[in-house]
Amino acid sequence: MPLGILLPRMQTRKPLLIGAFALILIGAGLWFTGVFSFNSEPGVPSLERPLTFPENFPAEARTAIETNTARLKSDLEADPGNISAWLDLAIQYKAVNDFDGAVEIWKYLAEAKDNSIAYYNLGNIYHLYLKDFPTSERYYHKAIEMTPSMPLNYVGLHELYRYSYKQDSNLAIETLNEGMENTDERGRVDLYIALAAYHLEKGETSRALLAYTEARALAVELGNTALVNSLDSQIRSIE
Numbered sequence: 001m002p003l004g005i006l007l008p009r010m011q012t013r014k015p016l017l018i019g020a021f022a023l024i025l026i027g028a029g030l031w032f033t034g035v036f037s038f039n040s041e042p043g044v045p046s047l048e049r050p051l052t053f054p055e056n057f058p059a060e061a062r063t064a065i066e067t068n069t070a071r072l073k074s075d076l077e078a079d080p081g082n083i084s085a086w087l088d089l090a091i092q093y094k095a096v097n098d099f100d101g102a103v104e105i106w107k108y109l110a111e112a113k114d115n116s117i118a119y120y121n122l123g124n125i126y127h128l129y130l131k132d133f134p135t136s137e138r139y140y141h142k143a144i145e146m147t148p149s150m151p152l153n154y155v156g157l158h159e160l161y162r163y164s165y166k167q168d169s170n171l172a173i174e175t176l177n178e179g180m181e182n183t184d185e186r187g188r189v190d191l192y193i194a195l196a197a198y199h200l201e202k203g204e205t206s207r208a209l210l211a212y213t214e215a216r217a218l219a220v221e222l223g224n225t226a227l228v229n230s231l232d233s234q235i236r237s238i239e
Helices: 019-028 059-078 083-095 099-113 116-128 133-146 151-163 171-182 185-201 205-222 225-238
Strands: none
Touching (some): 059 083, 083 116, 151 171, 151 185
């Protein structure tokens, strides 16, 4: 799985306005991060949230995450509108199992910035980590609504139906088929491969073979020799 998330305990920086005293501080250049926090946009996650590492977390990985987090927070202090930095910061929190911290950022980006990647990540974490399947489904649908051309959104939703939720339905296959109607050739390759794996898992060999063959044809059109060879190997293994 690529990217990659709990109802957050929202932490916000509330604007601090103290009448004329605030104006004096602004004029004197004293209104800066670390002394007074000023955010014109409500709901912005706090950059003061600490990293809390799980017990026995690898030392080398800890150092890398601490360095990345410090850099990202510095970038966000300079530019709070840096969406990429917010997304990366959420990943740092998720890496240390601080799901509340990751979700807080993703919900902010989803609701305040209409960011489709954040919606995907929320669908993913509510499925795989928080086990709140209706909420996961809702976020995946929102991600699809915002970016219907993104194959990853359909793959994530199909996995929710395939492994965890509404498994007595045809929703997993219907989701992949919907994705094939809305994505480009590269996206359809991924979706056909997911469809083939779904059928193979259910012992539906002929349908799996057909899906792999469709994926191979698209890979040939795209000139992806490595993928063609990989799919040839898959096809031979089930013929």
